[in-house]
Amino acid sequence: MQTEQKKPFRFLDLPAELRDMIYDHLLEDPYFPLPPTCGKQHQHSTLPSLGWVLPGRRLSAARAGATGPRRCNWMLLANRQCYREFMDLVCMKSTIHLTVSPANYKSQEAGDETEKKLWKVDPEVLRKVKKCDIKLITTSAMLGVSDPRKMSPGEWALSSQVRSELSDVNNVEELNLHVQALGDPLWNPLWVWYHASQSFKTMGSPRPTSPSTSSEYKGRLGPTLHRITFSLDIWSPGENYLERDAEGHWQWYCMKGHCIAPDGAGVLPVREFCARLYMECRVCSPESDVEADAAR
Ligand SMILES: [Zn+2]
Structure with missing residues (x-):
């Protein structure tokens, strides 16, 4: 009995619909770039496109004040499948x-060819x-x-x-x-x-039909x-x-x-x-x- 209880819970063994219900509880609006109130902008500079999902640093001031930062989205970094499934829901909802x-x-300086995204x-x-x-x-x-x-x-x-x-x-x-x-x-x-x-x-x-x-x-x-x-x-x-x-x-x-x-x-x-x-x-x-x- 004791050993059975210690078996790890396999999230990916759940049916996709149940996984979606769990992701649903973690959904929030992503911000690009992060609002300055989140502080420590460069802490995770190796993962710029994931910055908004990392715990504790991604919410707008208003949102953070309303609900407090959530701490569970580390699971997004678990593997590609979780990331894709979660991001599909983010895009949809x-x-x-x-x-x-x-x-x-920043306005383009003369001669500066590299456009900053x-x-x-x-x-x-x-x-x-x-x-x-x-x-x-x-x-x-x-x-x-x-x-x-x-x-x-x-x-x-x-x-x-x-x-x-x-x-x-x-x-x-x-x-x-x-x-x-x-x-x-x-x-x-x-x-x-x-x-x-x-x-x-x-x-x-x-596009207009007449030549423009x-x-x-x-x-x-x-x-x-x-x-x-x-x-x-x-x-x-x-x-x-x-x-x-x-x-x-x-x-x-x-x-x-x-x-x-x-x-x-x-x-x-x-x-x-x-x-x-x-x-x-x-x-x-x-x-x-x-x-x-x-x-x-
Ligand atoms: Zn009116």
Whole structure:
């Protein structure tokens, strides 16, 4: 009897469905790169693509505060089969969070040919992922121009790099972009929101049947976004956001999700973008309608 109890428990002898139920309890959202609050970024530098699964160092501050770090995912390192099975579930059920910030994006220096990757993610994971959130934490310096008024959204280097790193994402069902503008004494954060939205809203659109210029085509590379939201690093009055409707057309919504106005076709002039960003919602503030009527 005694010896039988000491026999090791063979996890891989369990039916696959039971293994999946166990993996299910370990699921959490992976972050690339890890939020700085996780500390000790380089402790496991030999395993960069596994960094987020290693115990105790992978959670966002909010998540860690809510549930505390989990300590059981060492089993991911047990063998290839466990890793594959677990990662398939992560891709199917979790949201993968990809962040671009001054911490992992540096504008290309002249003559520097080696492009530093924003995210160390297994391409297989990118191919299979179903839900993905991209967060751009952007300064106006990251626009890469001295004067954002003269920039055209199609020539933004950061956008091209994001698109090229997302080229393996082709089974995603929900892909959202959040643009957080970091304050700058020189430029209005609106420029960051403006260029990011105008550059990324065409991503993944079907190639037009009429011949298009190569820069137009470049603007379509990458997977299709479903929603683009905006925020500041400080308090802001609350910005409307862009989301595709059932037909795939971009619409503007208020913070409470009421549809306000359609987005214009193609790149909007900055004035029209700002008008939609702060347009009053007729459901949330019916008095704005009365005022508009009175003004007529
Ligand atoms: Zn509303």
